[in-house]
Amino acid sequence: MSSDAGIQIPSRLPLLLTHEGVLLPGSTVRLSVDSPRNMHLVSQRLLRGTSLKSTIIGVIPNTRDPEHDTDDLPTLHKIGTAGIAVQVVGSNWPKPHYTLLITGLCRFRVSSLLKERPFVLAEVEQLDKLDQYTTSATEGATAGDGELGELSQNFYQAAVQLLGMLDTSVPVVAKFRRLLDSLPRETLPDVVASMIRTSNKEKLQVLDAVSLEERFKKALPMLTRQIDGLKLLQKTRKISPDNEKRVLSVRKGGVFPGRQFNLEGEDEDEDEDDTAALEKKIHRANMPETALRVCLKELKRLKKMPQSMPEFALTRNYLDLMVELPWSKSTKDCLDIRAARTLLDNDHYALDKLKRRVLEYLAVRQLKTSLKGPILCFVGPPGVGKTSVGRSIARTLGREFHRIALGGVCDQSDIRGHRRTYVGSMPGRIINGLKTVGVNNPVFLLDEVDKLGKSLQGDPAAALLEVLDPEQNHSFTDHYLNVAFDLSQVLFIATANTTATIPPALLDRMEVLQIPGYTQEERVEIAHRHLIPNQLEQHGLTPQQLHIPQDTTQNIISRYTREAGVRSLERKIGAICRAVAVKVAEGHRVTKTEAVTTESPTQQGDKAAPPEMPIVIDHIALKDILGPPLFEMEVSERLTLPGVALGLAWTPLGGEIMFVEASRMEGDGQLTLTGQLGDVMKESAHLAISWLRTNAKTYQLTNMVGGPDPLEGTDIHLHFPAGAVTKDGPSAGVTIVTCLASLFSGRLVRSDVAMTGEITLRGLVLPVGGIKDKVLAAHRAGVKRVILPKRNEKDLEELPANVRADLDFITAVNLDEVLNTAFDGGFPGASGSTHTHPQLTSKL
Numbered sequence: 001m002s003s004d005a006g007i008q009i010p011s012r013l014p015l016l017l018t019h020e021g022v023l024l025p026g027s028t029v030r031l032s033v034d035s036p037r038n039m040h041l042v043s044q045r046l047l048r049g050t051s052l053k054s055t056i057i058g059v060i061p062n063t064r065d066p067e068h069d070t071d072d073l074p075t076l077h078k079i080g081t082a083g084i085a086v087q088v089v090g091s092n093w094p095k096p097h098y099t100l101l102i103t104g105l106c107r108f109r110v111s112s113l114l115k116e117r118p119f120v121l122a123e124v125e126q127l128d129k130l131d132q133y134t135t136s137a138t139e140g141a142t143a144g145d146g147e148l149g150e151l152s153q154n155f156y157q158a159a160v161q162l163l164g165m166l167d168t169s170v171p172v173v174a175k176f177r178r179l180l181d182s183l184p185r186e187t188l189p190d191v192v193a194s195m196i197r198t199s200n201k202e203k204l205q206v207l208d209a210v211s212l213e214e215r216f217k218k219a220l221p222m223l224t225r226q227i228d229g230l231k232l233l234q235k236t237r238k239i240s241p242d243n244e245k246r247v248l249s250v251r252k253g254g255v256f257p258g259r260q261f262n263l264e265g266e267d268e269d270e271d272e273d274d275t276a277a278l279e280k281k282i283h284r285a286n287m288p289e290t291a292l293r294v295c296l297k298e299l300k301r302l303k304k305m306p307q308s309m310p311e312f313a314l315t316r317n318y319l320d321l322m323v324e325l326p327w328s329k330s331t332k333d334c335l336d337i338r339a340a341r342t343l344l345d346n347d348h349y350a351l352d353k354l355k356r357r358v359l360e361y362l363a364v365r366q367l368k369t370s371l372k373g374p375i376l377c378f379v380g381p382p383g384v385g386k387t388s389v390g391r392s393i394a395r396t397l398g399r400e401f402h403r404i405a406l407g408g409v410c411d412q413s414d415i416r417g418h419r420r421t422y423v424g425s426m427p428g429r430i431i432n433g434l435k436t437v438g439v440n441n442p443v444f445l446l447d448e449v450d451k452l453g454k455s456l457q458g459d460p461a462a463a464l465l466e467v468l469d470p471e472q473n474h475s476f477t478d479h480y481l482n483v484a485f486d487l488s489q490v491l492f493i494a495t496a497n498t499t500a501t502i503p504p505a506l507l508d509r510m511e512v513l514q515i516p517g518y519t520q521e522e523r524v525e526i527a528h529r530h531l532i533p534n535q536l537e538q539h540g541l542t543p544q545q546l547h548i549p550q551d552t553t554q555n556i557i558s559r560y561t562r563e564a565g566v567r568s569l570e571r572k573i574g575a576i577c578r579a580v581a582v583k584v585a586e587g588h589r590v591t592k593t594e595a596v597t598t599e600s601p602t603q604q605g606d607k608a609a610p611p612e613m614p615i616v617i618d619h620i621a622l623k624d625i626l627g628p629p630l631f632e633m634e635v636s637e638r639l640t641l642p643g644v645a646l647g648l649a650w651t652p653l654g655g656e657i658m659f660v661e662a663s664r665m666e667g668d669g670q671l672t673l674t675g676q677l678g679d680v681m682k683e684s685a686h687l688a689i690s691w692l693r694t695n696a697k698t699y700q701l702t703n704m705v706g707g708p709d710p711l712e713g714t715d716i717h718l719h720f721p722a723g724a725v726t727k728d729g730p731s732a733g734v735t736i737v738t739c740l741a742s743l744f745s746g747r748l749v750r751s752d753v754a755m756t757g758e759i760t761l762r763g764l765v766l767p768v769g770g771i772k773d774k775v776l777a778a779h780r781a782g783v784k785r786v787i788l789p790k791r792n793e794k795d796l797e798e799l800p801a802n803v804r805a806d807l808d809f810i811t812a813v814n815l816d817e818v819l820n821t822a823f824d825g826g827f828p829g830a831s832g833s834t835h836t837h838p839q840l841t842s843k844l
């Protein structure tokens with residue numbers, strides 16, 4: 001079949017032996033080359049040569065097992081395809097190799113081997129005419145020639161039939177169609193065999209079919225098999241473009257073994273269904289243009305990946321998230337200010353100031369829909385209802401509610417997500433929250449913004465700032481998503497225990513609404529209006545079964561809880577409900593068994609008679625259920641020795657009473673301080689001692705043996721017990737002075753008095769913060785008298801009337817007045833010293 005006309009390939013060809021498949025004339029494949037002979041062929045022939053001729057090589061399928069590829073030249077397959085190397089790419093990683101892009105030209109037969117090293121060179125005989133590929137003859141040379149003509153006609157028709165079953169908008173199919181129309185018919189078996197799904201063995205059969213007739217005969221069954229397969233598939237489902245790509249091998253020429261088209265394999269079918277469904281979902285997710293583009297690109301990659309690849313799961317998860325996100329799903333706001341007021345009032349007792357401000361905020365939102373105002377931030381001790389007010393706001397607006405706990409978050413990727421390059425990467429909490437609520441305009445409660453941490457992994461506060469900034473948050477980009485999501489419809493509310501630790505930039509964007517603790521009376525009201533009904537419901541009880549009288553509630557509050565909010569009160573009520581629920585259930589059981597076993601009612605009845613309804617919780621029942629009181633008489637008990645005074649402290653958890661204890665022992669004037677103190681507190685202690693030493697004579701203060709200097713031959717130990725919270729701030733000054741004055745004088749401090757105030761070296765009392773919280777704490781602890789700095793008098797106006805009525809307030813300008821009130825019957829020398837520095841007050 002050697003040609004007398006047309007283009008001749010060189011009669012001596014370097015041969016490339018490949019395990020990677022079969023190159024057929026008319027197709028293009030990419031071959032990876034790394035064996036020594038092939039490497040030499042590329043480096044010494046392809047890369048050195050300058051003529052077109054030197055780019056032509058012979059490709060011989062190596063049918064031997066690559067494992068046994070030794071130095072010896074294997075027995076060569078006799079027939080190969082001469083091809084032109086279109087591109088050579090070299091790489092050193094992971095080991096030196098070349099990748100060749102080769103287009104098959106024509107068959108050849110190996111006549112004899114000329115040399116084996118450094119690469120194989122052989123004398124070859126050209127088997128196909130080459131010009132048939134270069135001239136685009138439309139009428140086939142064989143058309144109408146007897147059996148061959150018929151074969152070629154059948155083949156052509158089968159190819160057309162296959163084409164008819166596919167969607168020509170898919171690029172591979174379009175190419176197939178183009179080739180079918182433009183190529184001479186003799187070339188079709190080669191071209192079709194390389195494009196449809198065939199095994200290497202089948203391709204080898206086509207390659208070996210030197211006569212055209214035989215080639216048609218070999219290739220036709222492959223084609224019809226493909227058609228039958230498709231028909232079967234179409235019967236079961238509508239074919240998707242994705243399936244079509246699989247029918248035609250996507251890899252160029254199909255030399256790389258791709259995924260086999262598997263009609264039985266349910267896995268693959270399911271997988272196809274799955275991606276098709278995913279694609280539909282992507283289009284239905286209503287996402288912005290950019291996000292859609294990214295999704296479609298990822299989907300395309302996904303389709304090409306084998307499922308076993310770890311990246312498959314990653315990409316799949318990503319797409320699932322993208323599809324689930326509420327890109328344009330939102331709830332409709334239904335804000336009616338009057339209804340909102342009722343709802344807030346119904347949900348929460350007291351909190352008037354807060355509720356007023358929230359209503360204003362909502363009203364402005366109603367008037368101006370695109371509110372770019374500050375973020376509301378509720379600041380107050382735990383259990384005062386910050387979260388539950390947030391939830392009520394969501395309800396009044398008819399929006400979804402989601403709480404994002406920020407306590408302890410110290411990695412910015414918690415907010416902004418991890419990049420997808422990390423294994424186990426995830427979106428941040430904002431995006432996760434949106435996925436959970438399923439709408440893009442929820443109320444997000446950023447809980448505990450004051451507890452944000454900082455670490456090497458970036459500053460979460462900065463990320464949060466981006467989330468909250470109305471100028472930026474319409475295109476918030478989570479690292480995991482890597483496309484912008486519009487957060488401008490989200491209503492953010494923050495909560496914190498204290499503003500002190502909120503990062504300043506964040507605080508700047510917020511409008512702080514303080515919620516101080518509740519008074520005793522407010523707590524009783526909250527318990528009866530909200531907590532008890534709620535707890536009853538949660539435990540399946542009714543008011544007909546359980547009754548908690550007001551004075552029991554008061555008892556719980558004063559003797560079993562000591563808190564600014566109502567959280568542990570709620571827990572105690574829960575404990576009562578549980579205990580009662582057991583009783584009620586037991587009662588039920590007894591009545592039921594009685595009904596069944598009427599013969600022996602006495603036995604059962606003796607054991608447990610059904611309790612009388614409702615069960616009333618009196619003081620005795622309370623003690624039975626909750627155990628002995630936790631906070632009984634602590635204050636008066638502890639003030640029974642000289643050297644103890646009661647101070648008032650402010651902590652992020654609300655106001656607290658704080659005992660200051662002092663003792664002295666023989667020594668050389670050392671001062672020891674214990675109890676988690678900050679620097680400012682230590683300074684206060686030194687100030688107090690200095691002032692007392694200076695005024696020791698006036699107040700008749702002595703050391704252990706009655707000497708005029710209280711510190712002479714004496715060591716002092718000051719301790720601030722209770723709580724692991726670091727105490728700092730100057731407000732313990734007056735308490736330390738009182739405590740030490742008691743120690744040095746041997747007199748007891750009044751057991752019903754608590755105090756707060758900063759001191760100066762000259763004995764003045766300066767104002768301090770947190771008065772409201774502190775006074776409430778004193779009131780809770782059953783204190784009757786509170787000593788405050790004179791200049792804090794104005795803060796008393798904020799207190800509820802009943803607290804003011806219950807307590808005696810003594811406002812002091814100097815330490816003299818403090819000592820005078822703190823001890824029964826005044827303090828010796830106090831009256832004289834009141835006039836010592838009266839003029840100093842005005843100088844401050």
Ligand code: ADP
Pocket residue numbers: 347348349350351381382383384385386387388389495526530531565566567570
């Ligand atoms: P926080 O977020 O401030 O720590 P929560 O909102 O979790 O506190 O409140 C704790 C419990 O106390 C909730 O069950 C809440 O309904 C209830 N609660 C707090 N304050 C009030 C109030 N003023 N009226 C009614 N219930 C309240």
